[in-house]
Amino acid sequence: MPQLTRRQRHDQKIQRRSLVISGLSLVLVVFALYVLIPLAPGWQAVKTSFFNWDILVRTFPKLLSAFVVDLKIFLWSAPLIFVLSLSIALARNTNRPSLFPLRLFGALYTDLFRGVPVILLVYLIGFGIPGLGLARPYNSPYIWGTVALVLGYSAYVAEVFRAGIDSVHSSQIAASRSLGLSEGETLRYVVLPQAIRRQVPALMNFVIALLKDVALLSFIGPIEVLRQANVYKSLMANFTPYVGAAIIFLCVTIPITRYADYLMAKQRRQRIA
Amino acid sequence: MTAKLELKSVTKSFAQQKVVDDVSLTVATGEMVCLIGASGSGKSTLLRCVNLLEAIDDGEILLDGFDIAEPSLPPDPIRRRIGLVFQSFNLFPHLDVLSNITLAPCRVLGLEKSIARDQALDLLERFSLADKAYSYPDHLSGGQQQRVAIVRALAMEPELLLLDEITSALDPELIGEVLDVVRKLKAQQMTMLLATHEMSFAREIADTVCYLDRGRVVETGAPEQIFNDPVKQRTREFLARVSG
Ligand SMILES: Nc1ncnc2c1ncn2[C@@H]1O[C@H](COP(=O)(O)OP(=O)(O)O)[C@@H](O)[C@H]1O
Ligand SMILES: [Mg+2]
Numbered sequence: 001m002p003q004l005t006r007r008q009r010h011d012q013k014i015q016r017r018s019l020v021i022s023g024l025s026l027v028l029v030v031f032a033l034y035v036l037i038p039l040a041p042g043w044q045a046v047k048t049s050f051f052n053w054d055i056l057v058r059t060f061p062k063l064l065s066a067f068v069v070d071l072k073i074f075l076w077s078a079p080l081i082f083v084l085s086l087s088i089a090l091a092r093n094t095n096r097p098s099l100f101p102l103r104l105f106g107a108l109y110t111d112l113f114r115g116v117p118v119i120l121l122v123y124l125i126g127f128g129i130p131g132l133g134l135a136r137p138y139n140s141p142y143i144w145g146t147v148a149l150v151l152g153y154s155a156y157v158a159e160v161f162r163a164g165i166d167s168v169h170s171s172q173i174a175a176s177r178s179l180g181l182s183e184g185e186t187l188r189y190v191v192l193p194q195a196i197r198r199q200v201p202a203l204m205n206f207v208i209a210l211l212k213d214v215a216l217l218s219f220i221g222p223i224e225v226l227r228q229a230n231v232y233k234s235l236m237a238n239f240t241p242y243v244g245a246a247i248i249f250l251c252v253t254i255p256i257t258r259y260a261d262y263l264m265a266k267q268r269r270q271r272i273a
Numbered sequence: 274m275t276a277k278l279e280l281k282s283v284t285k286s287f288a289q290q291k292v293v294d295d296v297s298l299t300v301a302t303g304e305m306v307c308l309i310g311a312s313g314s315g316k317s318t319l320l321r322c323v324n325l326l327e328a329i330d331d332g333e334i335l336l337d338g339f340d341i342a343e344p345s346l347p348p349d350p351i352r353r354r355i356g357l358v359f360q361s362f363n364l365f366p367h368l369d370v371l372s373n374i375t376l377a378p379c380r381v382l383g384l385e386k387s388i389a390r391d392q393a394l395d396l397l398e399r400f401s402l403a404d405k406a407y408s409y410p411d412h413l414s415g416g417q418q419q420r421v422a423i424v425r426a427l428a429m430e431p432e433l434l435l436l437d438e439i440t441s442a443l444d445p446e447l448i449g450e451v452l453d454v455v456r457k458l459k460a461q462q463m464t465m466l467l468a469t470h471e472m473s474f475a476r477e478i479a480d481t482v483c484y485l486d487r488g489r490v491v492e493t494g495a496p497e498q499i500f501n502d503p504v505k506q507r508t509r510e511f512l513a514r515v516s517g
Contacts, residue, residue, distance in 0.1 A: 175363035179377035180353025193367045
């Protein structure tokens with residue numbers, strides 16, 4: 001065994017001690033939860049109405065297939081949000097006098113849609129526009145619910161893109177222009193690739209939020225996972241389907257969250273290096 | 274010799290401050306002109322004006338006798354004829370070396386990708402950078418980055434190359450490799466206008482040295498004359514300061 005330095009021996013001792021302490025406290029907490037929670041007066045009731053294994057097994061497949069609806073809505077919203085928010089960010093960044101109206105529109109748009117809760121947009125657009133009496137495919141809550149999500153999210157994501165564009169140093173633009181690239185080419189080949197790359201971690205957080213907020217559409221009609229769980233809850237007078245829905249969401253969001261954190265940490269390391 | 278670049282009474286102000294003040298200067302085809310002067314004397318601004326990155330307030334900038342400072346002219350076709358290399362390299366960090374070099378030839382000159390790549394690889398070979406073609410700028414030393422930046426400018430086959438204190442951001446042991454590139458370009462008769470802090474280099478390589486002070490040309494002449502026998506008192510004081 002190699003001879004350890006004084007410092008290494010000291011560090012090792014501290015490390016061992018903190019391992020023991022954290023291990024003990026974890027055991028203690030788990031034990032306390034295991035013993036104490038069942039002692040609560042309502043535990044039996046909660047257990048049967050939230051953690052009913054039979055109901056979970058019976059409802060889970062249907063919940064899972066309802067979750068496919070969430071995924072679909074998510075998959076068409078996300079690219080639309082990407083395009084719309086990028087357009088708004090670019091509109092807000094123009095400084096040509098002729099494009100001033102566009103810039104004003106961009107500013108108004110972000111102020112308006114960032115200032116209203118997404119759930120309210122879902123109600124207003126999801127109920128309001130089909131209420132105009134549109135013909136059949138165009139009164140679908142799928143369409144207008146998606147529109148509400150896209151409008152609301154684009155306002156936030158546009159700000160993320162704008163911050164990314166601002167973060168690209170002006171010397172990069174000078175280098176590109178000095179090579180003869182036009183303003184548009186500079187934006188496309190030099191500024192945007194750097195801006196978007198830099199904002200990937202922030203964008204990932206919006207991906208996670210959007211994935212969860214698709215469930216807001218359950219209030220206006222689409223039979224997605226939360227609405228399906230609602231149906232089961234009423235049918236079986238039991239809340240376990242909600243727990244099932246939560247499990248499904250977590251299975252998707254936790255890996256994405258971990259990945260976003262990983263990207264964030266990686267970027268921080270690169271910035272330091 | 275014909276004049277590649279001729280500045281006539283060029284003036285540029287930032288918020289009341291005249292940063293370039295009535296500058297007249299000629300760079301002949303194949304000539305190397307060095308701008309010297311204290312930091313803040315307007316060297317970078319002058320180069321940026323020549324490349325139309327800054328619009329001048331007054332005066333003329335003649336490229337092959339043609340006034341490129343005319344405000345109604347579109348600047349992009351002119352910029353592609355003039356290369357500019359910056360003190361801080363300004364390579365594109367999201368692109369590898371090869372793509373840094375081929376971006377403008379492909380997008381601006383409309384060169385086919387394979388042709389642009391072959392050209393870029395040739396250039397990299399000539400400046401001993403062939404093994405870095407697929408590296409990203411972050412993974413190169415400062416000296417290598419600056420050499421790539423020069424190659425990137427050369428890939429556009431500029432008629433005039435502007436070099437702005439290209440060694441100021443480098444560790445002393447990396448300056449030599451970059452200066453060697455400039456020596457090579459000089460041997461190939463590249464027309465160059467170079468701002469520098471390296472007095473010994475200016476003395477060695479310049480055909481003409483131009484001393485700027487607070488935006489004004491104080492004295493212009495052959496390097497032997499400027500460094501050994503300056504006419505103006507201010508030039509003498511500046512040289513004493515920087516060599517002191
Ligand atoms: N974009 C700008 N806006 C305002 N002042 C500037 C700008 N660029 C340069 N200056 C000023 O112009 C003067 C000359 O700067 P510069 O051309 O960089 O000199 P040098 O390259 O000789 O050090 C400095 O006082 C600097 O502060
Ligand atoms: Mg400078």
